[in-house]
Amino acid sequence: MIVIRCPHCQVERHEDELFYGGEALPPRPSDPLQLSDPEWTGRLFFRSNPEGAVIEDRCCAAGCGHWFRVRRCTASHAILDVAPPPAMPVPLPEFSS
Amino acid sequence: MRHSFLNLLRQGLSGHRGWPQAWRNPEPRRSYEAVIVGGGGHGLATAYYLAGEHGLTDVAVLERGWIGGGNTGRNTTNVRSDYMYPESAALYDLSLRVYEGLGRELDFNIMLSQRGWLFLIHDLHQMETARHKANWMQCNGIDGVIVDSAEARRMLPALNPAADARYPVIGAFPQRRGGTIRHDAVAWGYARAADRLGVDIIQNCAVEGLVMNGGCVTAVQISRGTIGCGRMGVAAAAWTARVTAMAGFPLPMTSHILQAMVTEPVRRCLDHVVISPATGAYVNQTRKGELVIGGIMDLYQSFSQRGTYPSIEKVVAAVVEMFPAFSSLKLMRHWAGVVDITPDRSPIIGPSPVPNLHLNCGCGTGGFKAIPAGGLLLAHAVATGRQHALAEAFGLERFRLNALVDEAAASGIAH
Ligand SMILES: Cc1cc2nc3c(=O)[nH]c(=O)nc-3n(C[C@H](O)[C@H](O)[C@H](O)COP(=O)(O)OP(=O)(O)OC[C@H]3O[C@@H](n4cnc5c(N)ncnc54)[C@H](O)[C@@H]3O)c2cc1C
Ligand SMILES: [Zn+2]
Numbered sequence: 001m002i003v004i005r006c007p008h009c010q011v012e013r014h015e016d017e018l019f020y021g022g023e024a025l026p027p028r029p030s031d032p033l034q035l036s037d038p039e040w041t042g043r044l045f046f047r048s049n050p051e052g053a054v055i056e057d058r059c060c061a062a063g064c065g066h067w068f069r070v071r072r073c074t075a076s077h078a079i080l081d082v083a084p085p086p087a088m089p090v091p092l093p094e095f096s097s
Numbered sequence: 098m099r100h101s102f103l104n105l106l107r108q109g110l111s112g113h114r115g116w117p118q119a120w121r122n123p124e125p126r127r128s129y130e131a132v133i134v135g136g137g138g139h140g141l142a143t144a145y146y147l148a149g150e151h152g153l154t155d156v157a158v159l160e161r162g163w164i165g166g167g168n169t170g171r172n173t174t175n176v177r178s179d180y181m182y183p184e185s186a187a188l189y190d191l192s193l194r195v196y197e198g199l200g201r202e203l204d205f206n207i208m209l210s211q212r213g214w215l216f217l218i219h220d221l222h223q224m225e226t227a228r229h230k231a232n233w234m235q236c237n238g239i240d241g242v243i244v245d246s247a248e249a250r251r252m253l254p255a256l257n258p259a260a261d262a263r264y265p266v267i268g269a270f271p272q273r274r275g276g277t278i279r280h281d282a283v284a285w286g287y288a289r290a291a292d293r294l295g296v297d298i299i300q301n302c303a304v305e306g307l308v309m310n311g312g313c314v315t316a317v318q319i320s321r322g323t324i325g326c327g328r329m330g331v332a333a334a335a336w337t338a339r340v341t342a343m344a345g346f347p348l349p350m351t352s353h354i355l356q357a358m359v360t361e362p363v364r365r366c367l368d369h370v371v372i373s374p375a376t377g378a379y380v381n382q383t384r385k386g387e388l389v390i391g392g393i394m395d396l397y398q399s400f401s402q403r404g405t406y407p408s409i410e411k412v413v414a415a416v417v418e419m420f421p422a423f424s425s426l427k428l429m430r431h432w433a434g435v436v437d438i439t440p441d442r443s444p445i446i447g448p449s450p451v452p453n454l455h456l457n458c459g460c461g462t463g464g465f466k467a468i469p470a471g472g473l474l475l476a477h478a479v480a481t482g483r484q485h486a487l488a489e490a491f492g493l494e495r496f497r498l499n500a501l502v503d504e505a506a507a508s509g510i511a512h
Contacts, residue, residue, distance in 0.1 A: 002405075020397050023351070044440070047349075047351050048347075049338065049352055056397065075401055093347075
């Protein structure tokens with residue numbers, strides 16, 4: 001079972017108490033028309049999905065309700081790092097077709 | 098040796114000691130015209146159809162572990178074709194039709210049991226959705242009707258009888274041609290038949306790298322060296338994206354664990370396969386009497402191939418809600434597989450940015466039922482270099498074109 005201490009309220013929560021928000025993405029572009037088709041395709045549909053450390057968004061749903069970022073190993077489920085979003089930036093996903 | 102009645106009788110009387118090896122265990126040759134990566138059902142079926150339908154017998158299947166050791170040997174064996182969109186219905190019904198004759202074709206008993214696949218309807222919204230799907234299916238020419246709650250209860254006597262059940266059953270949506278198949282038998286049957294046609298099945302042989310030349314793949318690296326290849330088909334489920342990364346391009350898939358479990362065997366008490374998307378579980382009884390239970394997929398990314406307690410708890414609670422008597426059974430085994438999930442829950446089949454590399458992956462939680470079709474369509478792409486008409490909607494380019502085949506909305510649960 002995945003147990004994470006929320007970096008906002010400092011309470012330990014297990015996976016069912018933490019809403020999963022998917023693999024982390026860079027902030028939405030302030031001007032959507034600035035992104036090309038391939039960039040949108042990458043943003044919408046492609047994720048890095050590593051067999052190893054991934055950065056994901058989780059929400060302290062049963063607690064303080066704040067979002068934070070988790071670096072977790074997808075092979076062992078070990079929690080490697082926890083921080084509020086700006087502290088763990090991520091790149092835009094790559095795309096192919 | 099054929100699996101004929103006479104041979105079965107003879108072998109049965111002599112302790113089954115005279116059966117020949119079902120497939121060879123060859124050393125890899127220096128090169129093959131076609132290399133298939135992944136010895137699951139899809140990869141083995143691809144090799145069989147390459148040899149049988151296209152006459153291409155200079156083929157190797159490279160499997161990292163043992164054949165059928167991936168999701169082909171980990172699934173809950175449900176087959177059906179009640180998909181909503183015409184493109185999906187055509188694909189999955191082709192698969193079911195091939196499955197209906199596959200035992201005879203491969204001379205291998207795949208234990209197809211078309212016992213009926215039943216989708217429980219618990220409220221008016223689900224009834225609306227089921228009617229909508231039933232209409233689509235009628236247009237697609239595929240069987241499927243809605244039955245009322247009395248008929249559902251007649252079919253499932255063990256169903257929760259309480260008038261105040263938390264999830265009352267107001268009807269069900271059976272596909273009578275749906276049911277189960279012995280999963281290992283599909284892998285073994287295709288393997289034996291492909292081997293007889295000259296295909297080399299090489300186990301314990303992981304693809305660790307690709308040699309590219311002029312934008313094409315020309316050889317694969319394995320721990321024992323390299324194997325040349327004229328073309329390649331990749332059917333490595335969740336690990337397909339690892340292989341395509343070696344060729345320099347990503348795939349729109351994420352990997353998640355899907356779990357299943359089996360109870361101790363009991364006498365016959367459940368005739369059909371039953372799924373309740375609302376409670377999040379599905380169950381059927383094997384011929385040995387065990388109940389095979391599956392359910393929700395874990396949402397976060399994982400390659401762990403290990404179960405998680407929160408999901409076991411949810412799935413068991415859902416089954417007991419449906420069938421209260423099952424609460425007295427003990428679980429005997431439990432396991433997990435890593436499923437390959439695409440944004441629209443439909444597979445990715447056909448060409449890739451690398452001209453001689455073709456794909457068949459992304460079947461996710463429901464690709465056991467798709468094995469014959471996946472094999473036929475990937476074999477077509479590898480043999481001809483072109484997309485089969487039935488696979489046109491399932492190409493990788495659909496994501497850039499935003500032309501999704503959104504079966505996520507149509508099915509909504511793993512099975
Ligand atoms: C618990 C569970 C229940 C399911 N229930 C159902 C169901 O009821 N009905 C249904 O239709 N579907 C179901 N599915 C889904 C179904 O099992 C899969 O979609 C299907 O088996 C996929 O077949 P495949 O041949 O593509 O993949 P797999 O059988 O996973 O085969 C891929 C193979 O590729 C090999 N491989 C990976 N990387 C490499 C490499 N680098 N080199 C060489 N080989 C490699 C792996 O070892 C593996 O054997 C279920 C899945 C799970 C996990
Ligand atoms: Zn919190």
